[in-house]
Amino acid sequence: MEFDLSVQTVRNLNAFLHDQGSSDSRVTVNNSAGRHNVAVGAVHPCRIEINGHVGYYCAGMNQHADILVRGNAGPGLAENMMSGTVRVTGNASQYCAATTHGGLVVVEGNAAARCGISMKGVDIVVGGSIGHMSAFMAQSGRLVVCGDAGNALGDSIYEARIYVRGRIAGLGTDCVEKPMLDEHGKELERLLESAGMQYPADEFRRYGSARRLYNFDVDNAGAY
Amino acid sequence: MSGTIDRSWLLESATFSRPVIREIQRAAREGIYDIRGFGAKRSVPSFDDLLLLGASMSRYPLEGYREKCDTTVTLGTRHARKPVTLDTPITIAGMSFGALSAQAKEALGRGATEVGTSTTTGDGGMTPEERRHSNLLVYQYLPSRYGMNPDDLRKADAVEIVVGQGAKPGGGGMLLGQKISDRVAEMRNLPKGIDQRSACRHPDWTGPDDLEIKVHELREITDWQVPIYIKVGATRTFFDVQLAVKAGADVVVVDGMQGGTAATQDVFIEHVGIPTLPATRIAVEALRDLGMHRTVQLIVSGGIRSGADVAKALALGADAVSIGTAALIAMGDNSPEHEAEYNALGTSAGYYDDYQDGRDPSGISTQDPDLGARLDPELAGRRVANYIRVLTLELQTLARAAGKTNVRNLEPEDLVALTVEAAAMARVPLAGTDWIPGK
Ligand SMILES: Cc1cc2nc3c(=O)[nH]c(=O)nc-3n(C[C@H](O)[C@H](O)[C@H](O)COP(=O)(O)O)c2cc1C
Numbered sequence: 046m047e048f049d050l051s052v053q054t055v056r057n058l059n060a061f062l063h064d065q066g067s068s069d070s071r072v073t074v075n076n077s078a079g080r081h082n083v084a085v086g087a088v089h090p091c092r093i094e095i096n097g098h099v100g101y102y103c104a105g106m107n108q109h110a111d112i113l114v115r116g117n118a119g120p121g122l123a124e125n126m127m128s129g130t131v132r133v134t135g136n137a138s139q140y141c142a143a144t145t146h147g148g149l150v151v152v153e154g155n156a157a158a159r160c161g162i163s164m165k166g167v168d169i170v171v172g173g174s175i176g177h178m179s180a181f182m183a184q185s186g187r188l189v190v191c192g193d194a195g196n197a198l199g200d201s202i203y204e205a206r207i208y209v210r211g212r213i214a215g216l217g218t219d220c221v222e223k224p225m226l227d228e229h230g231k232e233l234e235r236l237l238e239s240a241g242m243q244y245p246a247d248e249f250r251r252y253g254s255a256r257r258l259y260n261f262d263v264d265n266a267g268a269y
Numbered sequence: 270m271s272g273t274i275d276r277s278w279l280l281e282s283a284t285f286s287r288p289v290i291r292e293i294q295r296a297a298r299e300g301i302y303d304i305r306g307f308g309a310k311r312s313v314p315s316f317d318d319l320l321l322l323g324a325s326m327s328r329y330p331l332e333g334y335r336e337k338c339d340t341t342v343t344l345g346t347r348h349a350r351k352p353v354t355l356d357t358p359i360t361i362a363g364m365s366f367g368a369l370s371a372q373a374k375e376a377l378g379r380g381a382t383e384v385g386t387s388t389t390t391g392d393g394g395m396t397p398e399e400r401r402h403s404n405l406l407v408y409q410y411l412p413s414r415y416g417m418n419p420d421d422l423r424k425a426d427a428v429e430i431v432v433g434q435g436a437k438p439g440g441g442g443m444l445l446g447q448k449i450s451d452r453v454a455e456m457r458n459l460p461k462g463i464d465q466r467s468a469c470r471h472p473d474w475t476g477p478d479d480l481e482i483k484v485h486e487l488r489e490i491t492d493w494q495v496p497i498y499i500k501v502g503a504t505r506t507f508f509d510v511q512l513a514v515k516a517g518a519d520v521v522v523v524d525g526m527q528g529g530t531a532a533t534q535d536v537f538i539e540h541v542g543i544p545t546l547p548a549t550r551i552a553v554e555a556l557r558d559l560g561m562h563r564t565v566q567l568i569v570s571g572g573i574r575s576g577a578d579v580a581k582a583l584a585l586g587a588d589a590v591s592i593g594t595a596a597l598i599a600m601g602d603n604s605p606e607h608e609a610e611y612n613a614l615g616t617s618a619g620y621y622d623d624y625q626d627g628r629d630p631s632g633i634s635t636q637d638p639d640l641g642a643r644l645d646p647e648l649a650g651r652r653v654a655n656y657i658r659v660l661t662l663e664l665q666t667l668a669r670a671a672g673k674t675n676v677r678n679l680e681p682e683d684l685v686a687l688t689v690e691a692a693a694m695a696r697v698p699l700a701g702t703d704w705i706p707g708k
Contacts, residue, residue, distance in 0.1 A: 059489045081482045086419055086490030101482045102473070106419040106490055121473040125417055143473040144414040146458070162472040163414060165458040182468065184458045201466070203459055259463040260446050261301075 306624025318691030345496020356385030365391030368531030378403030380653025435528030438502025525571030532625030553586030576663020
C-alpha cells in the first residue's frame, strides 16, 4: 500500500493503519513534508516506510509496527510507544520517545533535548548526541548514546539505565556513574547490535539512579 | 488547673489563631510543609453568595413532579463522532486509582452508571474494575502518563487532557511510598514503596500551539470518535479557556480553587488559584467572546455540594459540573461511624483530610487491602447514585421554580448576589439593586 501525502491526508493513512487486517503488509508513505501525527496509533505488525521528514509525534503510541523515517523527525517521536520499532535516518527533535513503554527507537543522527523523558521501558539508541535534560524522570528501559550528552542527564531518574560513549555536559540530580559489569556490557552489545551501531561496548560508561531521592526526606530538599 | 480558669476572658488572636499556632509548632518540630488531601478550607466567595430568583408575576413557574424539566446534556458535539450524553449534568471528577482504592473506583463507576452519568479515571491509569462498572468513562491524559496506553485510550468514552487542577494549578503531584502497593507500582512502571512524583508539565508539549498538535494526535489515534476535554485549574481562566478552544477541545473543564486533591501542600491548596464562582463566569465569557458557548461545552468543578450549587453554576452558563470530594463523602468518607479510628489518627469525623497517608478508616483513600475491603462497592455505589439523584432533584426543583423546562435554560438573569464581592465576580446585581460592581 502506498500513500502520497501531497494528495492523501494523514487521516487516510492513520485510518488505514488502524483498520488493516493483514499482518505482513508494507506501507510506503511519500511526501510526508514534515506533517504532524504521521503513522500514530498503528496497531498491526507491518512495515511502514516514510520517505521524507515528519513533524510532531510521528509513530506516537505505536504497537507492533516497524516504522522507518528516511529524514528528520519533529518533537515527540514515538511518544508512548508500546512495542515495535522506530528508526529515523536523520535527527530527532525534542522529547524523543517521551514516556515510551516498549520497543526500540533508533535515531541515527542526533536527538534534541529531553530525549527519553519519563521513559517507561523503551530501548533508545542514538547514533549521535542528545540534548539537555534527557532521561528526566526516566522510569525504566535503556538509553544508549553513541555521541555526547547535554546538561542534566538523567535528572531525577528512577530505574532506567543510560550508556554514553562520549562526553557528558553534566549529570542531573541523583544521577551517578555506575560500574559497567559484565551483564551491562552484554546488554549494551545486544542493544548496539539491534540498532546496527558499530561501536565496542567498552567505549561506553553507564549511568543510573543513586536512589537517594526515592523517598522524600527534608534533608534532601536542597537537591530538588 | 486548666479546669479552673474562666475561659470567657481569653482572647484568641485573629492573626495567630489556635490552628495557626499549632501549624507553626508543627513546622518547627518537623521541618517539612504540610501535605494533605481535601480542598481549600478557607472561606472564599462561592455559589452560596448567590440567590436564584424564582418565578412570580412576570414569569411563571413549572409544577414540581408534573411538568417536564429536562436534565440531559450532550458533551463533545464540536468534533466527536460519538459525543457523550448524560442523563444529569453532574459528573464524577477524575480521581486516581492509587489515591483511591480499587473498591472506591468501582463504587464511583457503579454510582455514576446507575444515574446515567460519567466517571473519570485519574493519574495512574484505567483499572478493569472501573471500566467494567462505568458505562461512560472519561480517560485522563496527565503529565505523568502513568498507566497511559493506547488500548485503554481506545476503550474510553472521552479523553480528558489534564493541564491543571484547581487545588494546585501549576503543581504536580506526589503519591507517597506508603500508598504504593504492588498493583499500583506495576501500573505505573515503578518500584514498590517509593514516592511517585507526578510531573507538573506534560513531557511532550509545552504551549498552546503544541497542545493543538497533541489534541490532533489523540483524535487521530481514537479515529475522531470520542470527545476530547481539556481540564485547567482556575487561574488565568479567560486566556486558558480560549487557548483550550483554539487547541481544539470539545469540552473545557475548569476546576476552581476549592477543588479537592489527594495530596498537595496546604500552602498550595489555600493560596493558589481563583474560586469556582468567578472562574465559571470568566470561562463562559471566554467562550461567548469566541462565539463558542454551547458549541464547546463547559464543565466546572471545585466545591460543588448541592443542587443549589449546580443550579447556580448552570445559570452562569456552565453545561455540567463535576464532583470529587462530595462523592467521597457520599461513599462514607468522614463518616461518624469511624470516629474512634479518626481519633486514633489525631483527627475527627468532619475534619479528616489525610488522603495522602493511606490509613483512611473508610477504605476510600487507601491501598491497604484490609482497609479497602471495608468499602462495599455496591453499597457505596448506591450511595453515590442516591446523592447524585438528590442533587438532580434539587436542581430541577430550582429550575422549575424559575420556570425552566430545561435546567440549562437557567441564566444569569435568574441570579442576584448577596455580597458586593460575589456581585463583582459573578457579574450579577447585588440583591435589591441593579448594581453590578465594575460594570
Ligand atoms: C482523592 C482525590 C484524587 C484526585 N485525583 C485527581 C487526578 O488524578 N486527576 C485530576 O485531574 N484531578 C484529581 N482530583 C481533582 C478532581 O478531579 C476534581 O478536580 C476536584 O475534586 C473537584 O473539586 P471537589 O473535590 O470540591 O468536588 C482528585 C481529587 C481528589 C479529592
